[in-house]
Amino acid sequence: MTNYAPAPAGAANATATVGHTILQVGPVNPDVQAALTEEFGALRLPEVPEEREAFLDAHAGEIRVAVCSGRFGVGTELMRQLPQLRAVVNFGVGYDTTDVAQAAERGILISNTPDVLxxxxxxxxxxxxxxxxxxxxxxxxxxxxxxxxxxxxxxxxxxxxxxxxxxxxxxxxxxxxxxxxxxxxxxxxxxxxxxxxxxxxxxxxxxxxxxxxxxxxxxxxxxxxxxxxxxxxxxxxxxxxxxxxxxxxxxxxxxxxxxxxxxxxxxxxxxxxxxxxxxxxxxxxxxxxxxxxxLPHLGSGTEETRQDMAALTLENLRSFLRDGTLATPVA
Incomplete structure (x- = not known):
């Protein structure tokens, strides 16, 4: 069984790092996608199982932050495969597709985008x-x-x-x-x-x-x-x-x-x-x-709200990379 070190106070190892330390899980909002690619150089988790296995073999030990949507969270098995994961930044108010219990046990922080939607x-x-x-x-x-x-x-x-x-x-x-x-x-x-x-x-x-x-x-x-x-x-x-x-x-x-x-x-x-x-x-x-x-799950589906959600998602990501905190952590 993999041993996980709990995240230290302030998450010192989460300071301004980019690239292979950030993982995109599933499709995300276009504004978030653009920032992940252009500003952060984030990796993207492959959807094909065979490709995903090879990807995780190569990169799992580097990942510190996962960015996802409410539909494609960081589930139990994926979280177990990311031994250095320190934060899950979620686009959306719902985060039930992420293993909250395991995150709490391992000291992994989770954010969502409340209020704006x-x-x-x-x-x-x-x-x-x-x-x-x-x-x-x-x-x-x-x-x-x-x-x-x-x-x-x-x-x-x-x-x-x-x-x-x-x-x-x-x-x-x-x-x-x-x-x-x-x-x-x-x-x-x-x-x-x-x-x-x-x-x-x-x-x-x-x-x-x-x-x-x-x-x-x-x-x-x-x-x-x-x-x-x-x-x-x-x-x-x-x-x-x-x-x-x-x-x-x-x-x-x-x-x-x-x-x-x-x-x-x-x-x-x-x-x-x-x-x-x-x-x-x-x-x-x-x-x-x-x-x-x-309806096709469009509860928050307006241009204005999605822009606000994207901005808050990126604020959470930048905050964590800066000093290990989240703007809107899940209690």
Missing amino acids: TDCVADTALALYLDVLRRVSAADRYVRRGDWTAKGNFPLAVRASGKRVGILGLGRIGQAIAHRLEAFGCEIHYHNRRPIEGSAYAYQPSAAELAAAVDVLVVAAAGGPDSAGLVDAQVLESLGPAGYLVNIARGSVIDEDALVEALVQGRLGGAGLDVFAHEPEVPAELLELDTVVL
């Missing part, structure tokens, strides 16, 4: 909320197919204002979503591991009890092992055939098989989904349902 992700949640209740995308398809002329008026939708809405995960993004929904006269309920002191919203002690108390469940919980399958068949049953689900968190938070079954069988009124369990693969059954709105 909060508003755009909350906006996406609101767009899904309005779309799935008012059936905007389905109505658009109805017009485009010529059904308005051939079949008459589009079926009635569901009122979006004044609903009881449950937020599963009342963190930064969850609170931004709740704030937007208050403007629609919605009654906000939430579930976290523990109640938030001073919150004006109604706390529910479990995900299932939250679902039973509301008309719409918005999933904004952090991804990772602790939240995997949190929205299971029981939660969906509690939400019921008149209930709606919106997910802008991670596909892993929902039991996707149970969700598909509930939607196909009409035991759930509809769903607005930006994330999926096996992206970019989407269950084929969902493609045929007009009660489901499907």
Whole structure:
């Protein structure tokens, strides 16, 4: 077994070094990519398994910093293969594809890009909320197919204002979503591991009890092992055939098989989904349902937010190379 030395305070061996000490894992934002190549001369981890093995044999002992996205993190096996790794710089707020437990054990620092994407992700949640209740995308398809002329008026939708809405995960993004929904006269309920002191919203002690108390469940919980399958068949049953689900968190938070079954069988009124369990693969059954709105994981996908995320990612990288600290470390 490889012995790993914990990172010393200040990470003295992480001072301004570039080139072979920096590894890009998977595709990243174009601005980050350009800086990694032109400013830092970073290496890129090959995607082909045979090439990756040879690459790691040659370079694994040199790598101090890995730069990745939320989709392509530094997983368990890769982290084990990088004995001198000291930091993982992540583009995105989610870092569940990185082995956080091993990182903590080895003293490896992790950063993400919080706050700068909060508003755009909350906006996406609101767009899904309005779309799935008012059936905007389905109505658009109805017009485009010529059904308005051939079949008459589009079926009635569901009122979006004044609903009881449950937020599963009342963190930064969850609170931004709740704030937007208050403007629609919605009654906000939430579930976290523990109640938030001073919150004006109604706390529910479990995900299932939250679902039973509301008309719409918005999933904004952090991804990772602790939240995997949190929205299971029981939660969906509690939400019921008149209930709606919106997910802008991670596909892993929902039991996707149970969700598909509930939607196909009409035991759930509809769903607005930006994330999926096996992206970019989407269950084929969902493609045929007009009660489901499907987005290609674009929660923070605006030019302004991606520029801000890129800038913060590079700020974290430069900070670590300068003095061994991160601008936005993961607590």
